[in-house]
Amino acid sequence: MSEPAERREASRSGTERAAILLLTLGENEAAQVLKHMGAKEVQRIGTAMAKLANVSREEVHGVICDFAQTVESQTSVGVGADEFLRRVLVMPSARTRPRASSTGSTSAARPRASRR
Secondary structure (H helix, E strand, O other), X not given: OOHHHHHHHHHOOHHHHHHHHHHHHOHHHHHHHHOOOOHHHHHHHHHHHHHXXXXXXXXXXXXXXXXXXXXXXXXXXXXXXXXXXXHHHHOOXXXXXXXXXXXXXEEOOOOOOOOO
């Protein structure tokens, strides 16, 4: 991680780091986490999410790695969590990336209209 990214990450509050992690998860997954929090926690994290700016990929990577290390040090559930988190969190764009159609062009996946 570059020195400026390390400084930014180190200066972030726990709430801001949680906001970065949740934004990395994506909308549905973040909602699943937030539903286990109290109203005040959700409000603080939501405010932090809205205010976040200039978060580099390096900083996101650092937040994810720190999270994985914390999980591993606190529970046995965290064993192997770093590789899992890399696959699930660092590559969320793979889930939202446009897929190639049979004609070779790319288009976002769209639900098909039902025929009656």
